[in-house]
Amino acid sequence: MTALYSDDGLPPIRDVIRDFGLAAKKSLGQNFLTDLNLTGKIARAAGDLSNSIIYEVGPGPGALTRALLMNGAHKVVAVEMDERCIAAQQQIAAAYPGRLDIIEGDALKMDEPALIGETGDKTVRIVANLPYNVGTALLVKWLTLEKWPPWYASLTLMFQKEVGDRIVAAPRSKAYGRLSVLAQYRAHARRLFDVPARAFVPPPKVTSCIVGITPVAERASTPSQKVLEKVVSAAFSQRRKMLRASLKGLGVDPLPRLQAAGIAETARAEELTIDDFCRLARVYEM
Structure with missing residues (x-):
């Protein structure tokens, strides 16, 4: 029986996972999204992508990558640590010539501006379903840059709901803490929508959420x-x-x-x- 194909002519994500043997690795914090309707919603939450270069971390089999490209992203630069997923990403790159760069490596060690290169008049946005085991560390990396405003215009990221609650928490609440202050003292942070466990393969034991963060210019009185x-x-x-x-x-x-x-x-x-x-x-x- 011939598999149904998505709007971009590529196989359904579940078929990609099967065909490339992409069983999720717990050691890499992997939980793969399979619904292109959902990933399309995430891509649209990032705003107008037509003049944007998207930096994506942990693309896996490529559900979000494909949604970003289908929603008009000028280009996607994807960093993937799992070499098994590179072939699946190359399949996407072939369907979108010149619009997807795939880099194998550890996102925590990346010099992103050097990796992305010259952007011209394009805006850089980070959009990612972050691996659970490094999501907070990556966010802290991007929030604590010495140079501000940063090299990116916005962050649209998926976290465990508990982490998302901490990012947007207000004072005198149980979730309010270090991450809340780092996310809010020179940026606007808001939780956009929840993502149920059933949207993933394998389903995690927790609900996830999408958080949007937009940097703001530092005031003269902003501390180091x-x-x-x-x-x-x-x-x-x-x-x-x-x-x-x-x-x-x-x-x-x-x-x-x-x-x-x-x-x-x-x-x-x-x-x-x-x-x-x-x-x-x-x-x-x-």
């Missing part, structure tokens, strides 16, 4: 990212303790610094707003 990260990490390392105790890990007396920032020494990390943390970090810069 490195100083902010140290203050935030120290504050949340012992989140149940008052700041007068948790900030001692920075090696200096926190009391005069808290006073200078107008923050109560008895406050806890989860009570501080993004502006509070920025103000405190600026005091630590002095």
Whole structure:
């Protein structure tokens, strides 16, 4: 029986997984999307792609890659660590001549601007179903760049719902923490929609979600990212303790610094707003 083909003339993703022997590897955090309607929704959530170069991490058998190309992406640069998936990606590249670059390697070690090269008048966007085991580390890498605004215009990423909740969490909530501050102090972060476990092969044990993050220009009063990260990490390392105790890990007396920032020494990390943390970090810069 002849398999049904998708709108781009390529085999259904489930057939690709079967034909290329792409059993998901737990060690690589793999859970493959198979529904091109869903991946199309993710691609559209990233905005108008017609003038965009898309950087994709962990494309696997290529459901999202194909959706990005079908939705008009000027070009996709895909980084894949699993050599088994390269052949499946090459099949897509053949169907979209000149529009898909495939790089085998570890995304955590990539110099993305050098990899992408000259962009001309094109906008770079990151769109990815991130492997669960490196998703947070990649996000932190992209949020803590020294040069800001960054080389990308937006992030449209899939995470476990629990991680997505942490990214967009507000102060005084259980999910609010280091990742919330890093994602929100110089960017807008929002959860776009959930993705059920049944959308994956194999289905994970958790619900996933799509998060959109758009960088914003730093204000003149924005603190050094490195100083902010140290203050935030120290504050949340012992989140149940008052700041007068948790900030001692920075090696200096926190009391005069808290006073200078107008923050109560008895406050806890989860009570501080993004502006509070920025103000405190600026005091630590002095």
